[in-house]
Amino acid sequence: MKKTLIAIAAFSVIGLASAQSTATISGTIVAGWIKSLGGDKGLVLDSSSIKFDLVEDLGNGLKVSAATQFAGNSTRGGNVTKEDTSLGLSGGFGTFAYQNTRSSSWAVNYGMVGDNWLWDGVYSSNDGEVFTRTATDMISYTSPAFGGVNLVASFAEEADGSATATTKRSSLGAQYAAGPLSAGIRFIRGSNDTWGSNINKGGFEAGVNYDFGVAKVGLGLDGKRVGNDKSEKSALTAGVAIPFGKFSAGLNFAKRDESNVSELGLNYALSKRSSVYANYGRTHFATGINCNQGNLVLVLSL
Secondary structure, three states: OOEEEEHHHHHHHHOOOOOOEEEEEEEEEEEEEEEOOOOOEEEEEEEEEEEEEEEEEEEOOEEEEEEEEEEEOOOOOOOEEEEEEEEEEEEOOEEEEEEEEEOOOHHHHHHOOOOOOOOOOOOOOOOOOOOOOOEEEEEEEEOOOEOOEEEEEEEEEOOOOOOOOOOEEEEEEEEEEEOOEEEEEEEEEEEOOOOOOOEOOEEEEEEEEEEOOOOEEEEEEEOOOOOOEOOOOOEEEEEEEEEEOOEEEEEEEEEEOOEEEEEEEEEEEOOOOEEEEEEEEEEEOOOOOEEEEEEEEEEEEO
């Protein structure tokens, strides 16, 4: 649960003042027993993060919003690193935004609805054989909703901060949300001066999920990835989330060619802020090797 602070109190600390502004602080601390895909296991502080969200109401329906997140690693004396940062302007025209973030697939976002807290997620558990993500600087535009449909356009450079990008991507998509149904599809084009004729320069991502009440089910399709060889196959995703009282169970699956990732999570809510997670993950590589991971952790969310 997020803890909202009155702007006068929050901005007195950071040197800002606006009666029309608010600040929100959120974050997580996770600790427990973990077994990684690499075989390491034992007690560990899994992860900790803190996020700051700022919103200023400019009047006449205009708002400026910003967010930045920091994370600490699991070792004593470890470094604190910056994660996602965004800045946006929204109004009746829609939302223009800048983000320093990591790429993601809509097939994952819509299809893999099962909740878990695995150490290695679908982007990192398979050496990039099913899904990958890279640091990006991105500008985007999201239209107002028309009958539940938003249009989304973006331009991204695969670079971090001021680095000169060699790979650039643009996308155009549509998202639909109404009641229990959510769906989206986007088309992507990429460019890099070093890419030859064998490299795929266009792709798409799509997904849909529906909340039946007793269970939420999702499906996704990720085409041949931009920047990879044209011989690559598409990826499929599927997920289900089942709530029952204070418990919830989630199952996710993703597959591309011979490689696949499975995720299973069981969550017990101690309160609105605290939960206990028991998770299991299995990764199958194209070489035929299988690796397992799992954990039992306590998660405190602010």
